[in-house]
Each structure stands twice: as C-alpha cells, then as structure tokens.
Amino acid sequence: MQAQEKSTLSDWFATPAGEYVLRWEQAQFDSAVEDVFGFNAVQVGLPQCDLLRRNRIALRTRLGLESASDLLADSGTLPLATGSIDLVVLPHVLEFSADPHQILREAARVLMPDGQIVISGFNPLSLWGLKRALGPGRKELPWCGHFIGLVRLKDWLQLLSFELNGGRFGCYAPPFAQAKWLERSACMEKAGDRWWPIAGGVYVVRAIKRTVGMRLVMPKWRREAAPVKALTTVTQRNHHRTGTEA
Numbered sequence: 001m002q003a004q005e006k007s008t009l010s011d012w013f014a015t016p017a018g019e020y021v022l023r024w025e026q027a028q029f030d031s032a033v034e035d036v037f038g039f040n041a042v043q044v045g046l047p048q049c050d051l052l053r054r055n056r057i058a059l060r061t062r063l064g065l066e067s068a069s070d071l072l073a074d075s076g077t078l079p080l081a082t083g084s085i086d087l088v089v090l091p092h093v094l095e096f097s098a099d100p101h102q103i104l105r106e107a108a109r110v111l112m113p114d115g116q117i118v119i120s121g122f123n124p125l126s127l128w129g130l131k132r133a134l135g136p137g138r139k140e141l142p143w144c145g146h147f148i149g150l151v152r153l154k155d156w157l158q159l160l161s162f163e164l165n166g167g168r169f170g171c172y173a174p175p176f177a178q179a180k181w182l183e184r185s186a187c188m189e190k191a192g193d194r195w196w197p198i199a200g201g202v203y204v205v206r207a208i209k210r211t212v213g214m215r216l217v218m219p220k221w222r223r224e225a226a227p228v229k230a231l232t233t234v235t236q237r238n239h240h241r242t243g244t245e246a
Contacts, residue, residue: 016179028204038086128201169200
C-alpha cells in the first residue's frame with residue numbers, strides 16, 4: 001500500500017479557511033511589495049502562491065523545499081550571497097520552523113542595507129490563536145505551528161537592526177472550516193478593524209534593514225609619558241596686513 005503523502009501548509013491554503021486567509025494576505029503582500037525596488041527579490045516558502053506578483057524587481061525567486069520552488073533550499077541556510085537581496089518575504093515561515101531565529105538571521109544576512117522584509121503570521125491573541133490553544137486538532141495544520149505574537153516578533157527584528165515601517169492585522173472572522181460560515185461572518189472584518197484591530201487572526205508586517213554606523217577602531221594610547229625633548233614650544237606671531245596677505 002502506498003504511503004499517504006504528508007500535507008503541507010500550501011494544501012491547507014486550498015481549504016475554505018485557507019482561501020479566506022490567503023485572499024486577505026495576498027492583498028497585503030501586493031501593497032507591501034509594490035513600492036520596493038532593486039535587483040533581487042526572494043520569497044521563502046509557499047511557492048504555489050506568488051506573493052511577489054506586484055513587485056517590479058526583475059529577478060524574483062521562490063525558494064523552499066517544495067517541488068514548486070524555483071530554488072530548492074532550506075530556509076535556515078539560504079544559498080545566497082551576503083548583502084545581495086533587496087526584498088525578502090516570509091509567508092508563515094517562522095511559526096512552522098524549529099529555529100525561527102536562524103531564519104531571521106539568514107534573512108538579515110542576505111539583505112543589503114536598507115533592504116526590506118515582509119512577514120506574515122498567525123496572531124496568538126485572536127480567535128485563531130484560541131482555537132490553537134484549546135482546539136482538538138492541534139496536531140494538524142495550521143494549528144500545529146508555534147504562533148508568534150507581534151510584540152515578540154518586533155523584538156527579534158530590532159535585535160537584527162530592523163525597523164518596522166508598516167503592518168496590519170486582518171481576518172477577524174472565527175476560524176470556521178465551512179465557506180458559508182466565513183461568508184456570514186464577513187461583517188466582522190470592518191467591525192474588527194475598527195473596534196479590536198489587534199485581534200485579527202493573522203498579520204502582515206514590513207521592516208527595513210537599517211545600517212549600523214561603523215565604529216572607528218583607534219590604536220591604544222601610549223601610557224608612558226612622552227620624552228621632554230619631543231615637546232616643542234610653538235611661538236604664535238601676529239601678522240599685520242600691509243596691503244597684501246601672506
């Protein structure tokens with residue numbers, strides 16, 4: 001009997017709940033990447049979704065371990081030169097990794113100064129986070145992921161010299177599995193955006209890599225006193241103008 005193929009996050013995005021999330025996130029990624037310019041852009045993960053479609057950078061690469069990727073590679077060891085990328089997008093990569101810090105470090109390494117990163121994630125402080133904590137299907141996607149709060153993510157980014165320059169929460173409907181119930185909850189989008197904006201099921205944030213100022217390393221000062229003969233007295237003379245200047 002042939003073994004059943006393991007499901008992926010891309011498979012979940014094909015479900016009604018996943019499509020609901022993806023529609024919102026696609027619009028946020030479109031807005032976040034359209035004004036980022038340069039020569040190289042990389043999407044890490046979810047290769048079936050073109051989250052760079054609105055970006056005008058000529059060389060756009062989808063990287064990951066899935067067969068649909070342009071470049072097969074692990075997100076924790078990017079086969080890219082240091083300081084060679086202008087834009088990196090990480091759609092739900094951190095929360096399904098055993099070492100999200102390493103992924104962020106790699107993204108920071110390959111980004112050039114003032115390069116930008118766009119990250120999406122599930123919000124633990126939401127109805128979606130509540131289902132993950134209390135729901136019976138915690139071993140299934142996406143509930144098996146380690147949801148990362150925005151405050152924690154912001155701290156991680158600051159340690160790597162990133163500065164947030166945009167972001168938004170969305171998907172305020174409960175995490176229903178049926179499309180009809182998600183449609184009936186559409187009114188919660190506007191209400192949530194107005195009344196409880198930080199309780200959206202997912203978030204998308206953008207940050208820019210700031211260049212840390214260079215530190216000039218000076219030689220150590222000699223502790224012993226300089227010989228007296230090395231000190232000379234400089235006589236200052238007052239020059240009077242006589243029609244011409246020296």
